[in-house]
Amino acid sequence: MVSVNETRAADELRAPFIYRDDDAIERPLQMEQIGRLLRYMGRYPRLVWAALAATCGGIAVALAAPYLIGATIDTAIGGAHPTALLFYGGALAALYGLNFFATRARIRLTNWLGQNVIRSLREDLFSHVQGLSFDFFDRRPAGSVLVRIMNDVNALQDLFTNGAVNSITNLLTLVGIVIIMFSLNIQLALISMTVVPVMFLISTKLRALIRRSWQHVRIRLSRLNAHLNESIQGMRVTEAYVRQDENQAFFEGMNADYLTMFRRAMFLSSFFAPGVDFTGAVGSALLFWFGVHLLMHGAMTVGLLVAFATYLGNFWTPISQLGQVYNQLLVAMASSERIFEYLDTRAGVLDRPGAQALPAIRGDVEFSRVEFAYDDKKKALDGISFRAAAGMSVALVGHTGAGKSTVINLLARFYEPTAGVIRVDGVDICACDLLSLRSQIALVMQETFIFSGTIMDNIRYGRPSASDEEVVEAARAVCADDFIRQLEDGYRTEVRERGSRLSMGQRQLISFARAILADPRILILDEATASIDTHTEHLIQKGLRRLLEGRTSFVVAHRLSTIREAALILVFEDGRVVERGTHDGLMRGAGRYRHLVEAQYRFLA
Amino acid sequence: MEIFRRLQSFYRPHARYLAWSIVLLVLTTALGLAYPYLLRLIVNRVIEKKQYGELIFFVSGILIAALAKGACNFGQQYLGQVFGIHAVYGLRNALYHKLNRQPFSYYDKVHTGDLMSRMTADLDAFRLFLAAGFNSIVNFFLLLVFGLGLMFSMNVTLTLSVLSMIPLLAFVAVRFDALLWPAYRRVRQSLGKLNTAVQENVMGVRTVKSFAREAFEQDKFTSGNNAYFDANIRVAGLWKTFFPYMELIGNLEVVVVLGVGGYLVIAGHLSLGDLVAFFSILWYIIAPMSQLGYLLNTWTQSVAAGERLLDILEAPDTVPSPAAGRTDPARGTVEFRDVSLAYDGQLALRRISLRAEAGSTVALLGVTGAGKTSLVSLLPRFYDATEGAVLVEGVDVRQWDLQALRSQVAVVFQESFLFSTTIFANIAYGRPTASMQDVERAARLADAAEFIDRLPDGYRTLVGERGLGLSGGQKQRIALARAILADPAVLVLDDATSAVDMETEYSISRSLREVMAGRTTFVIAHRISTLKHADQIVVLDEGRIVQRGTHARLLAEPGLYRSVYDMQFRDQELLGGQPLAPVAGAMNG
Missing domain, CATH: 1.10.287 (Helix Hairpins)
Incomplete structure (x- = not known):
């Protein structure tokens, strides 16, 4: 066993590309989940009832029409009564006319119902996921969260638009047809029913086989497309490293795999229609064989035979649809399990019951013996205490992993401390309303996220109520105005694909403008200037200073000129503050800080 | 039709599938009409004329016809689909091949989403027509002819x-x-x-x-x-x-x-049997009629899709590799001879001349948009110079075999791109057969080994879109390891260490000096600490070289280099006078 795993792992090490499949396949039926799904339909009771009523209209036609046709043949045509013909023809036309309205109503209502359910389910899922905290997002790649909100919810669409309502009407239709057939002629009814089990088999077993085989096709196709997407995005690297031949071989392998799977699925699928046809033909043959014999003995009429043939034909639709619903349910189980797993995940950071909104703060921050551990492992922070008076600037210094970012994550309450208290203006931040806290803090990170939309929209993200003038003013304050005006549409320039049109420095300037527009009392800069070139940084120094003015600020930076100006420098090592003080004070000693500064100096000299 | 003619090389080789499919389709349609015909006979002859002895023939006729029809129907459907999927298989490979050889200027203009929709929706629309659309149109006419023929013959x-x-x-x-x-x-x-x-x-x-x-x-x-x-x-x-x-x-x-x-x-x-047969044929005709709109649409969609696919396939190749281009290994001598480059009518580089001996390092400094990236992009022919020539080893890059040239020039891009696979395979992207030792060595030199070793899965860790999220600095170091492993004669670092901290960058640049001994490095960076050891520092502004020289020389003259140095050096004033001595030394030396 071990060796098998190792070989597989060894293959994976060198795999040119690895695409994990992230699509739900199917699960056995689970009543609890079905109940939960049905409760979503329960939100629209009137739509449910109306849809059921409309479909019942359709059932009535499906049940009455063949009988009427049979009667026409026997009574009017066989009996040569032209007036009766007119009467029956008129009745049939009227019946079909009613059916016209029933069909309209059914299509409209079932779609309304289904789309409403899907919409509210997705809405619930999205707002729930959005309310989850960082411990949730840190553990999952963005792609897999996206798959659940989009693909898994869409997988339920068919079930809700067609499946649920139809399955009830289909059952009723089947029962109705069986009753009518038996009341017309028991022998013939029994004979016609012999093909029903075959129909069921085709509609469930063969269809399940077919569906599974298409799932394999879809999996192959989504890998193929994942690779294509990635190849296009990384094409410059591929061309630079002359990887075309290897990649072509890899792609052709995937493509051939897809071809094989497709042929296999198509082979199975091609059995479906002929299978249905042939079963129908066997049914008809049986019907005529026995029907004619009954006819010979006068126990049957031509019209009745035609009616029977039509009923037998009508059997297929409900059976087929029920089979489909069954299959949809199996798929829905897998998707809904994944959806409910998210809906049942509780946020790690949550407002306490009765949490009070934080009033407008001055910006006094205090950490008191704060401890924190990610995933119950080693402590990331171990007894941190410090105080920053309102308007003070604090620089956090230390190596990667020393605890600087954790302090920031706790201050913005992305996580909550495992021990100790963080107070803003003397209020424990874990006891106050989350949004009221965060809306008074702004965070500028090393990697800025740019949303698709205009530059104006992106800056306005800091404060949606800001006027255009205020946005421009904010951009001007951080020296972003110049480059924005040089873009073809100025502030109205559309940025796409995560801001790829902008350089890293330009993106950072936009995030500064965003922060200044938000006008927070507490500002956090986490390596915010690392990707800006020196020249630009020099240009924005003034803007940056304005950004910091009068606010309590926490700055994580390597650039000494930024650190030097801080009123308090905290030096972190292994989750502890090992030194604290002002630049001058710390430089007088011979501790960690002085050592760090001197080390940096050496690189330049 | 024109569109289909231009794409014929993809489906013509598989035409025999289509031919068989059509033959079977004709049989399917004809056999389908056997049922109404036999029904008519049952009613007319058996029931009306009471020829009960004939029933067995008609009923078994129904079964045999149904069986034969089923087999033919299976065959026509399956073979039609096989025809479609085989044609698209070849087409997809050809498209991928083409996309892998498009010049950088092509990717500057297209959007990933647009290409993806061509490679998915359009390819599928094209397949659908080949696989089923064509058959359906044939079927439509067959039914019309056969069905109406039978109906007219009756009444x-x-x-x-x-x-x-x-x-x-x-x-x-x-x-x-x-x-x-x-x-x-x-x-x-x-x-x-x-x-x-x-x-x-x-x-x-x-x-x-x-x-x-x-x-x-x-x-x-x-x-x-x-x-x-x-x-x-x-x-x-x-x-x-x-x-x-x-x-x-x-x-x-x-x-x-x-x-x-x-x-x-x-x-x-009219006989009763004929009436019953009419009922039966009716459904035969109505079904395809209600699909007429769909049929017409698959045709128009497939033509539009084919056109968009041809856009990709027939895009001009602008990076021709000469038939017998130079393939010998280079040592790394690079020369830019009076090079200008224009994109979209705008000059990105103006008359650049520059020479780098094998084993030297050239550093490029300039504000955003000054032309640094454009300049280094000419080396592996990501773009070709509009005027002048770029020479590697004394040979014009356009005379080099493209593969040979690119495998000797490794570029680390400004934005590091990692593929969805292991860290190992990402580093080995340019040399897929590299040994673990080589990969580890490259990672060590790029200062990535330490953080990779700390990951629970080490070099097997999956990265990329769905994999582990790495920080910008970590991605840059993996991209750098990839370049080191490629063992190039010319290494180009385009702002490749901007996201790593100064100490790490310093240690990387020291190990690079060792790796690149005897070979040539072009480095674009903002930090003086990265640039200062270069043999030649070139300052670009608006596509022109405005200053060139060593660290000491450039510090002695006013210009961008000195002002950037001053800004970064101001950091050091905080050491209180101490740093002035080494700077004076550098100026003198």
Whole structure:
């Protein structure tokens, strides 16, 4: 066993590309989940009832029409009564006319119902996921969260638009047809029913086989497309490293795999229609064989035979649809399990019951013996205490992993401390309303996220109520105005694909403008200037200073000129503050800080 | 037709599948009409004429015809699909091949989303027509000919009255599909937008939460969710409007056959068996009629799709590799001879001349847009110079075999791109056969080994879109290791260490000096600490070289280099006078 795993792992090490499949396949039926799904339909009771009523209209036609046709043949045509013909023809036309309205109503209502359910389910899922905290997002790649909100919810669409309502009407239709057939002629009814089990088999077993085989096709196709997407995005690297031949071989392998799977699925699928046809033909043959014999003995009429043939034909639709619903349910189980797993995940950071909104703060921050551990492992922070008076600037210094970012994550309450208290203006931040806290803090990170939309929209993200003038003013304050005006549409320039049109420095300037527009009392800069070139940084120094003015600020930076100006420098090592003080004070000693500064100096000299 | 002719090399080799499929299709349609015909015989001869002995033949005829029809139907459907998928298999490979050789200027203009929609939706539309659309059109005409022939042979009056409503059905069907396609396109578009909204929300979750913009995001999502809902309801609305009519017309045909046919039977112009047979043929004709719109659409869609695919396939190759280009290994001498480069009518480089001896390091400094990236992009022929020439080893890059040239020039791009695979395979991207020792060595030199070793899965860790999220600095170091492993004669670092801290960058540049001994390095950076040891520092401004020289020389003259140095050096003043000594030394030396 071990060796098998190792070989597989060894293959994976060198795999040119690895695409994990992230699509739900199917699960056995689970009543609890079905109940939960049905409760979503329960939100629209009137739509449910109306849809059921409309479909019942359709059932009535499906049940009455063949009988009427049979009667026409026997009574009017066989009996040569032209007036009766007119009467029956008129009745049939009227019946079909009613059916016209029933069909309209059914299509409209079932779609309304289904789309409403899907919409509210997705809405619930999205707002729930959005309310989850960082411990949730840190553990999952963005792609897999996206798959659940989009693909898994869409997988339920068919079930809700067609499946649920139809399955009830289909059952009723089947029962109705069986009753009518038996009341017309028991022998013939029994004979016609012999093909029903075959129909069921085709509609469930063969269809399940077919569906599974298409799932394999879809999996192959989504890998193929994942690779294509990635190849296009990384094409410059591929061309630079002359990887075309290897990649072509890899792609052709995937493509051939897809071809094989497709042929296999198509082979199975091609059995479906002929299978249905042939079963129908066997049914008809049986019907005529026995029907004619009954006819010979006068126990049957031509019209009745035609009616029977039509009923037998009508059997297929409900059976087929029920089979489909069954299959949809199996798929829905897998998707809904994944959806409910998210809906049942509780946020790690949550407002306490009765949490009070934080009033407008001055910006006094205090950490008191704060401890924190990610995933119950080693402590990331171990007894941190410090105080920053309102308007003070604090620089956090230390190596990667020393605890600087954790302090920031706790201050913005992305996580909550495992021990100790963080107070803003003397209020424990874990006891106050989350949004009221965060809306008074702004965070500028090393990697800025740019949303698709205009530059104006992106800056306005800091404060949606800001006027255009205020946005421009904010951009001007951080020296972003110049480059924005040089873009073809100025502030109205559309940025796409995560801001790829902008350089890293330009993106950072936009995030500064965003922060200044938000006008927070507490500002956090986490390596915010690392990707800006020196020249630009020099240009924005003034803007940056304005950004910091009068606010309590926490700055994580390597650039000494930024650190030097801080009123308090905290030096972190292994989750502890090992030194604290002002630049001058710390430089007088011979501790960690002085050592760090001197080390940096050496690189330049 | 023109479009299909240009794409014929992909489907012609598989034409035998199509030919067999069509033969079987003709048989399927013909056999399908056996059922109404036999039904007619059963009623006319067995029931009316009481020839009960013949029943066994007709009933077994039904079974045999059904079996034969089933087999033919299976064959025509399967072979048609096989034809389609094989044609598209070759086409997809060819498209991928083409995309892998498009010049950088091509990717500057196209959007990933657009290419993806061609490679998915368009390819599928094209396949659908080859696989089923063509067959359906043939089937449509066969049915019309066979079905009407049989009906006319039985009774002209009844056939004409049945036919009276067919044009109406065809009209409704065509109109329906004409509206349905754009409506489905809207569904896809709104789904795409909703997808983007959710994706951005999840990826930008730090930004969303830190600005407490959850409510705003919720609104954005809700409007996208509603738009998707509306688009779906609009499609349902079309179904609601058109489908009941198509159903009604089909049903009314039944009433017509029953009424007119019944009257003809009563009047003795038609036998009962013929009437029953008419019923049976009716469904045979109505079904394809209601699909007429769909058929016409698969044709127009496939032509439009084929055209978009040809756009890719027939895009001009602008990076021709000479037939017998130079392939010898280079040592790394590089020369730019009076090079100018224009993109979209704008000059990115103006008359650049520069020479780098093998084993030297050239550093490039300049503000954003000064032309640094453009300059180094000419080396591996990502772009070709508009004027002048770039020489590697004294040979014009355009005289080099393209593969040989690129495998000797390794570039680390400004934005590091990692593929969805292991860290190992990402580092070994340029040399897939590299040993673990080589990969580890490259990682060590790029200062990446330490953090990779700390990951629970080490070099097996999956990265890329769905893999572990790495920091910008970590990605840059993996990209750097990739370049080191490629063992190039010329290494180009385009702002490749901007996201790593100064200490790490310092240690990387020291190990690079060792690795690149005897070979040539071009480095673009903002930090003086990275640039200062270069043999030649070149300052670019608006596509021109405005300053060049060593660290000491450039410090001695006013210009961008010195002002950047001053800015970065100001950091050091805080050491209180101490740093001045070494700087004076550098100026003198």
